[in-house]
Amino acid sequence: MQIELNPVGNMCLLSPLEVDQLQHSANSELYQLYRNCSLAVLNVGSTTDDAEAIYETYKDFNIQVLKRERGVKLRLINPPDHAFVDGKIIKGIQEQLSAVLRDILFISTRYLATPPPRSSDLITHIVFDIFRNAGAIKLDSEPGVITCWGGHSIKHEEYKYTKNTGYQLGLRNINICTGCGPGAMKGPMKGATFGHAKQRSGIGRYIGLTEPSIIAAEPPNTIVNELVIMPDIEKRLEAFVRLSHGLIIFPGGAGTAEELLFVLGILLHPENKLQKLPIVLTGPKDAEQYFNALDTFIGEILGADAQQLYTIIIDDSEEVAKYLKEQISSVISYRKAVGDAYHYNWTLEIEAQFQQPFEPNHENMAQISLHNDLPVNELAANLRKIFSGIVAGNVKPEWVKNIRKNGPYEISGDKEIMTHMDNLLSSFVKQGRMKLQGEYTPCYKIVSE
Known part of the structure; x- marks a missing residue:
């Protein structure tokens, strides 16, 4: 099935450079990012949180950005049927497809081509900049x-x-x-x-x-x-x-x-x-x-x-x-x-430990310090990373594969902290809060020091 549609808003007009950036290519990480985010939007209502299964189900899906005299069109190849009613795309999904196009292009053009920012103020500006561009x-x-x-x-x-x-x-x-x-x-x-x-x-x-x-x-x-x-x-x-x-x-x-x-x-x-x-x-x-x-x-x-x-x-x-x-x-x-802005909290102090992207590989997860003698805000930041890693190991494709290959993460720290963490995580598992469907296999193992 192939369907062509117009983006909404100002995304109907793209420069030739922007269109070229989003052309399908086996070596184009940006295209794959755009394609996967577009598929996610089209797959609204999915009853699974297994991203690998979603990508496998729709492995024949493709999206093309087409140059036209009056702007651009999007060609959807083998999209999920439930994104359409009587052959026409649901309006809300069409709007969200345009939002994907807007944000992926903006982030790639403005930020992905430069080294990752280290300054806290610059990171806060980036968040604001993306918000402002999105209106x-x-x-x-x-x-x-x-x-x-x-x-x-x-x-x-x-x-x-x-x-x-x-x-x-x-x-x-x-x-x-x-x-x-x-x-x-x-x-x-x-x-x-x-x-x-x-x-x-x-x-x-x-x-x-x-x-x-x-x-x-x-x-x-x-x-x-x-x-x-x-x-x-x-x-x-x-x-x-x-x-x-x-x-x-x-x-x-x-x-x-x-x-x-x-x-x-x-x-x-x-x-x-x-x-x-x-x-x-x-x-x-x-x-x-x-x-x-x-x-x-x-x-x-x-x-x-x-x-x-x-x-x-x-x-x-x-x-x-x-x-x-x-x-x-x-x-x-x-x-x-x-004297702060009503619509964006600039005065909130956010330290770099909360801003820098955390890669939840086995080594990084094992090295997180969980000790009672840490400053309380630093301990909270480290606990946040642990739970972020567990989320990644549960549902994010790259890290689900990593867990399958290398086994569960090992999480260690003071015995008291590990006991409370084990109790909390066990309650999540018992109450069925880790996965939408199926029996949950933990992606982590608690180890007391």
């Missing part, structure tokens, strides 16, 4: 973006709760940002559409932030109307906290723990002591055990100061929305007082 910083809009984190593999009752929480946020004209995939990333957006519609507030903002190594396992859901692709997981995480006026943590697995540790590690830095960034951990009554385990893990390893950075609200979506609505006012007042 995601809207100065004429009322500040109020809440990021929702949580698992792509969650129970039905938990999904319903995320949807109801989104509905309550939507009734209060709050916009939603998530990792853009299924589960706890889709539910709040779906609920918010009803809340926004009831308030006749126009089309809400449903911002999806992703990156190339995770996009196939967590394809953007079609509610996302602002898709932005960041170069790597670290810039994606920084993008969440810079853009947001508050965070919600729903039940999840290793990826959710990574996200929570990222933001806690940042807020534990002394220079961020006065920062206003409210965090709520919430879920239905059945998820209370999950949050108790997560709270215990944080308290035992990072201490009471870390626990004070978030609020736990169980089984009360309305209270979550009310609390965050009030907190957004405090966030805006703080930014006004310190």
Whole structure:
């Protein structure tokens, strides 16, 4: 099957150089990146998080950028059938295909041809630059973006709760940002559409932030109307906290723990002591055990100061929305007082250890220091890397193959830390929070020093 369609917006016009960059070539890493991200967008609704299986199923898929007198067209060869209705591509998917084209070209032209940046300020600028190019910083809009984190593999009752929480946020004209995939990333957006519609507030903002190594396992859901692709997981995480006026943590697995540790590690830095960034951990009554385990893990390893950075609200979506609505006012007042931008948090101090891309190979995972005598924000950064590696070993194709070839990662550290980590990870496995389907085989092994 072959289908030709127009990109939307200003991506209808590309320079000859840009078109040449995206031509199919066996040696073109950029084309493969563009092709794989485009396939992920077209594969929305997938019931598997096995990226290898997705690429194998659609190994005959191809996308071509065609020069035309009035601009360019995209030719899709053997795309997934479910991206179309009566032979026409779903409008939301067409928009997301254009977002892939925009971000892959922008990142490759502006940043991939240069050495990786080491300066923290430059990395923060890159995140801002990508946002600005994508039109995601809207100065004429009322500040109020809440990021929702949580698992792509969650129970039905938990999904319903995320949807109801989104509905309550939507009734209060709050916009939603998530990792853009299924589960706890889709539910709040779906609920918010009803809340926004009831308030006749126009089309809400449903911002999806992703990156190339995770996009196939967590394809953007079609509610996302602002898709932005960041170069790597670290810039994606920084993008969440810079853009947001508050965070919600729903039940999840290793990826959710990574996200929570990222933001806690940042807020534990002394220079961020006065920062206003409210965090709520919430879920239905059945998820209370999950949050108790997560709270215990944080308290035992990072201490009471870390626990004070978030609020736990169980089984009360309305209270979550009310609390965050009030907190957004405090966030805006703080930014006004310190002269910071309303729509992008420049004053938040983020150290290089949270910004530099971490390659989760066996050697790097084994060398991560997990000791009680480390500064608390450094320990949080190292824990974040551990959970990031586990996510990679679970669903990211390159590292899934690496685990298959070399066996599980070995994670070591102080006995007390390893005991708490083993307990938390075991609870994730027992509750089915590591994979969408099938029996989970751990990609890690806990080793006490």
